[in-house]
Amino acid sequence: DTGVSQDPRHKITKRGQNVTFRCDPISEHNRLYWYRQTLGQGPEFLTYFQNEAQLEKSRLLSDRFSAERPKGSFSTLEIQRTEQGDSAMYLCASSPGTGFNNEQFFGPGTRLTVL
């Protein structure tokens, strides 16, 4: 257990529905990352936050994806009008964000299945 939690752990939804995932990072960590991982692939960067500021968002992301970190603590990732291609493991990671320490602590992930 890294101290990063994600909820829910599994989500099954029908195509066209909206889903929202939550990530609670390690409390003193400033940076929070969202990744998507499919079987046999490495984590694919989606977006990241420095405190409450969203500093970068992948160009691979369509407008259907949005993420927030309103108070610089927990974060939510919303996918609107889900498609079957959105089926994947969604990973959240947090990092101290101090100096050169970029060590990321990953949560257990939310596995999304779109039917």
Next chain:
Amino acid sequence: GQQVMQIPQYQHVQEGEDFTTYCNSSTTLSNIQWYKQRPGGHPVFLIQLVKSGEVKKQKRLTFQFGEAKKNSSLHITATQTTDVGTYFCAGGGGYQKVTFGTGTKLQVIP
């Protein structure tokens, strides 16, 4: 955009043999990190390298960052069954996004 490739994609070794995975970036990296992901698990941080030509060791694992800061390697001496998993390098971080490599899946045959 930045691409980070790893070779080989898969490696099967007999327990006790050595293993090496190589990581190559299309752009110069400010730092590189290595992660291990066990089957069904999430990536776990192993180490970070920052300086050009840096070499770090953790017991049987040796990590190296290239002089040009565009490549890196992870070498495991005398593999054990507990080394099974997928090893990812990841470049960037700080105020840059982090790009994960394609990964090398290691299988150790007892």
